[in-house]
Amino acid sequence: MGTIEYTGNHHAFRDKLRRYLDEAVAPHGEAWEQAGIVPLSAWKEMGEKGYLCTWVPQAYGGRGLDFLYSVIIMEEMAHIGESGFMVSLHSDVVVPYLFTYGSEEIRNQFLPGCVSGDIVAAVAMTEPDAGSDLASMVSTFREEEDCFVLEGSKTFISNGINCGVVIVAARDSLEEEPYNAISLFVVEAGTPGFEKGGKLQKMGLRSQDTAELFFNNCRIPKANLLGQRGSGFIMLMEKLQQERLVCAVSALAGAETLVEQTTKKARECIYGSGMPLIKAQEVRFALVEMTAHLKMARAFVNDLVNQHAAGANVVVETSMAKFLTTDFLNDFSRRSMDLLGEAALDDDDVFAKALRDGRVMPIFAGTNEIMKEIAARFMGL
Ligand SMILES: Cc1cc2nc3c(=O)[nH]c(=O)nc-3n(C[C@H](O)[C@H](O)[C@H](O)COP(=O)(O)OP(=O)(O)OC[C@H]3O[C@@H](n4cnc5c(N)ncnc54)[C@H](O)[C@@H]3O)c2cc1C
Numbered sequence: 001m002g003t004i005e006y007t008g009n010h011h012a013f014r015d016k017l018r019r020y021l022d023e024a025v026a027p028h029g030e031a032w033e034q035a036g037i038v039p040l041s042a043w044k045e046m047g048e049k050g051y052l053c054t055w056v057p058q059a060y061g062g063r064g065l066d067f068l069y070s071v072i073i074m075e076e077m078a079h080i081g082e083s084g085f086m087v088s089l090h091s092d093v094v095v096p097y098l099f100t101y102g103s104e105e106i107r108n109q110f111l112p113g114c115v116s117g118d119i120v121a122a123v124a125m126t127e128p129d130a131g132s133d134l135a136s137m138v139s140t141f142r143e144e145e146d147c148f149v150l151e152g153s154k155t156f157i158s159n160g161i162n163c164g165v166v167i168v169a170a171r172d173s174l175e176e177e178p179y180n181a182i183s184l185f186v187v188e189a190g191t192p193g194f195e196k197g198g199k200l201q202k203m204g205l206r207s208q209d210t211a212e213l214f215f216n217n218c219r220i221p222k223a224n225l226l227g228q229r230g231s232g233f234i235m236l237m238e239k240l241q242q243e244r245l246v247c248a249v250s251a252l253a254g255a256e257t258l259v260e261q262t263t264k265k266a267r268e269c270i271y272g273s274g275m276p277l278i279k280a281q282e283v284r285f286a287l288v289e290m291t292a293h294l295k296m297a298r299a300f301v302n303d304l305v306n307q308h309a310a311g312a313n314v315v316v317e318t319s320m321a322k323f324l325t326t327d328f329l330n331d332f333s334r335r336s337m338d339l340l341g342e343a344a345l346d347d348d349d350v351f352a353k354a355l356r357d358g359r360v361m362p363i364f365a366g367t368n369e370i371m372k373e374i375a376a377r378f379m380g381l
Pocket residue numbers: 122123124125126130131132133155156157158159202205210360363364365366367368369370373
């Protein structure tokens with residue numbers, strides 16, 4: 001419990017990935033933030049290197065690797081702080097819908113491109129008036145003789161500009177009961193009636209192309225319905241465990257990196273009396289406290305990774321891990337700034353960026369309040 005048994009192959013994969021990210025991804029972070037988007041060429045290169053959808057079976061162009069390889073990618077992306085390049089959302093949140101619920105035709109049509117980086121994937125549930133409460137979504141679909149027709153709009157969709165395929169949740173215009181009304185559809189970029197809006201301006205994740213999406217008389221083939229008609233809620237629920245675990249793994253790795261960076265900076269800084277900042281009792285105690293919290297969270301999250309990889313139902317625990325780790329990341333980024341003072345702002349953007357980028361993590365993938373609501377219900381409270 002609390003330890004992940006990585007093999008030599010996992011370690012070698014991590015080392016190679018870390019070198020690649022340090023050399024080929026991290027140096028572009030600032031330019032991508034200024035552009036407000038990660039170029040498609042970077043996605044393509046990640047695919048060529050074999051770092052997208054590593055779990056996809058070889059029959060669909062993937063490498064058929066275990067979940068721990070995905071965890072390594074989440075951790076290493078968090079380690080370089082490139083949170084706008086949402087590789088794990090693509091590989092471990094969206095593409096699993098295509099694999100699990102897509103027909104053989106859908107799998108063959110999209111999975112090879114998602115692995116190679118030719119196709120970036122997104123999932124569109126949220127609407128201007130439907131975030132936590134998806135039952136209140138108003139985007140609809142209707143069935144015609146040879147197609148489904150989507151109408152409505154989505155907002156705050158990650159990878160919204162780059163996406164070549166998007167999984168869209170919409171309600172049946174003929175069904176009253178909300179929990180039987182939602183279906184999921186695979187919509188390709190370029191389909192008439194599907195339009196991408198502008199990139200949304202955000203306080204953080206500035207290289208992430210979060211966007212609005214519009215569907216206007218958007219006619220899609222019947223074969224693009226995922227799973228059974230009306231089973232959208234069930235499919236979304238089934239995939240929540242992994243989505244929340246992705247969030248927890250990334251937030252924890254981000255918080256661990258932040259504490260390492262804070263420690264390093266505090267060693268370098270000299271304060272008033274000529275002493276290194278690290279010798280101030282307040283700084284030392286804060287670093288000890290943050291490290292102790294992270295060690296507990298590390299044991300908890302590792303255990304969940306093991307259980308999830310073994311197929312266990314740990315949705316309540318992953319909900320707890322999601323709010324715990326994302327709260328740590330936010331608390332620690334604010335605390336690091338306070339401890340380091342102007343030293344946190346003087347040379348690079350590491351600490352301010354952590355503060356900006358971490359802020360959304362308690363909000364997306366289910367808000368932290370909703371995580372607590374789920375846990376409270378499970379605990380019979
Ligand atoms: C950067 C970013 C990227 C995103 N990417 C995507 C994406 O790729 N695809 C997608 O579909 N969506 C995406 N979202 C949307 C995200 O999932 C929603 O923001 C989130 O679900 C919360 O919805 P909301 O913002 O409408 O808040 P609301 O649901 O309106 O909630 C507002 C407040 O009320 C609280 N609240 C709501 N209901 C309850 C309740 N029952 N009990 C207690 N408290 C409650 C919430 O916790 C929150 O504090 C993204 C959002 C952001 C900011």
